[in-house]
Amino acid sequence: MRLYSVFLRHQLTWGRAAVIAGLGALAVLIGLTITLQSTEKVVDGTEFINGFGFTVVVPVAALMFASAVLGDTVDDRTLVYLWLSPVPRLQVAVAATLASITIALPLVFVPLVIAAAATGAGPALVGATAVATIVGVIGYCGAFVALGLRFRRALVWGIAYILLWEGFVATASETAAKLSLRAYTSSLLSQFTGVGLRLGTLTVGSAVVVPLVVCVLATLLTARLLGRADID
C-alpha cells in the first residue's frame, strides 16, 4: 500500500496532468461540435471517439503516466531504494501498474465519457466509451510500465508503437491487428454502436479479456525485468 502511494505521488506532476486534461477538454469541445453540426451523430460520434479518444487520448495518457512510474525511478536513480527492500518484485510491479491505472483512468474516463455524451450519439456510445476506456487504460498501462522499465527513452518507443504499429502496421493484416490494443477498444465501440470501424472486428468477449490478459502478462514481465535489471 505504501509502495502504491509512493508511486502515485511520484508520477503525478502538474505538467502531465495538464497535457491530459487539455486533450480531454479538446475531446469535449469536438463532441459538442459534432452534436451541433452532424446529421449522422452515431457514425460521426463513434468515429470521433475511436479516432481521437482511443487513438490519442487513452494511449498517450497511459504512456505518460505508466512509462514514468518506474522509468522515472530508473532515470533519477531512486529505484535503488525500492529494489533493496525485501519486497517481492511482483508486488513492486503490481503496485506500479495499479498506481498508473489509478491516475490515468479518471483523467481520461471523465472527459471521454462526457465527450461521447456530448456528441448526441446516444447511450450505446457512452457505454462503449466507458467500457473501452477502462479496458484500454488497463491494457496500455500494464504494457507501458514494462516499457518504461526496459527502455531509457520509453516515451519515444511508446509513441513509435502508437503511431507506427497501431497506426499503420496493425491495419495491414489481421494478425498484426490482434497485436494492437487499439483493435480491442475499436471493437468494443463497433460492437456496442453497430458502426463499422477499421480494426473493429473482434468480439466483445475477446475485446474485454485480451487487454486484461495483456496487463497481467506485462506485469509479470515487469516483475521479471525488476529481478534481472542492473540497478544504478
Added chain:
Amino acid sequence: MTAPVAAAPAPGVSGFGPGAPMVEVEGCTRWFGDVVAVSEVSFSLPAGVTALLGPNGAGKSTLLRLLCGLVAPARGTVRVLGRDPRTDLLVKGLIGLVPQQETVFDRLTALEFVEMCALLRGVEDPRAAAEHALSIVELDPGDTRWLPTYSRGMRQRVKVAQAIVHRPQVLVLDEPLTGLDPRQRRHMTDLFHALGRDGLCVIVSSHVLEEVERFGSNVLVIVQGRLAAEGDFRAIRDLMDDRPHRIRLRTDQPHALSGALLADGTIVGLDVVGSDTVIVETTRVSELRVGVTKVAADLDVHLWEVVPLDDDLDSVFRYLVGR
C-alpha cells in the same frame, strides 16, 4: 550523541559470531560492454569497519553494487551473511546502502522518506524507527520541507538515516561523507565506528585518503578493477619489500650514525638533509627499529627522533596505484 542503531537479530541468518566473515566475495568479475569493472576479486570481511579505497574509476562503486546485489557478477560469487544478495529477499532486508547518487524521492519529507524505507524493509514501528534514525544523524524529524530543498550535506545524512533505519547487519556506504561539514564528518565517522563495534560489517568507500585513515586501518585497495591489497595498511606496507622504507632520524651526528648503519648493512641509502637530520632507506625496517638505538649508544651520539615517512596510508596507496 543519540545511541546508534545496533544490528537486529536476523531470523534465518545465524552463525556470524565475532571474526566470522559476514561478506564473502570469491573470484568475482563483472564487466559492462568492453569495460572490465571488477576482475577476479576475492576477499572476506568480518564485523567492523573496512575502508574500500581506490582512485576514481577503479571499480569501487561496482564492487559495492555487487555486494548489495544491485548487479550480478559475470563470474564468481558474492555471499552476504551466507546468502546471495542478488536473489535472496531475506538478505536484502539486512543490508543498508548509502548510494553514491544524491537523488532522493523529490516529493517526500525526510521523515516520510526514511519511514517509507523502514516500512518497505519490514520494520515494526516505521515512524518511531525513522524518527530515531533521523535523530542519530542529527536531523529534525519534524522538518516539513521536501527533500530537494535540503542542502547536499543534509540529503547525505538522510541517506545515512534510511540505510540504518532497519538495523541492518551489513552497512555499505559509497562516499558517505561527501558534502558534510567537518563536524558532521567527525560525527558520521564516530557513528560508523560505533556500528562496527556493535557487530555490523561496515564497508565504506572513498577516494579521499584522510577520510579513509579516520575509518581505521583495515582497508581494501582496488586498482583498475583488481584487488591490489587488503588488511591493515601498515602490515601491507611492511610486506612491500620491493620498496625501501624511508625513515627520518634526528641526531647530533647524522653522518656518523648513518655511516655506521650503512656499514652494517641495515640501510641501503641515505640523504643528509640538515645539520641534525638524515633520511635513511632500508629494506630491514624491523632490524633498524631495534638496532638504531644500540648503534647510537655505541657511537655515543644523541638520537632524538625516529620517524617513519612512508608507512601512512597515503604512501601505501601511492605505491600500490603506481605499481
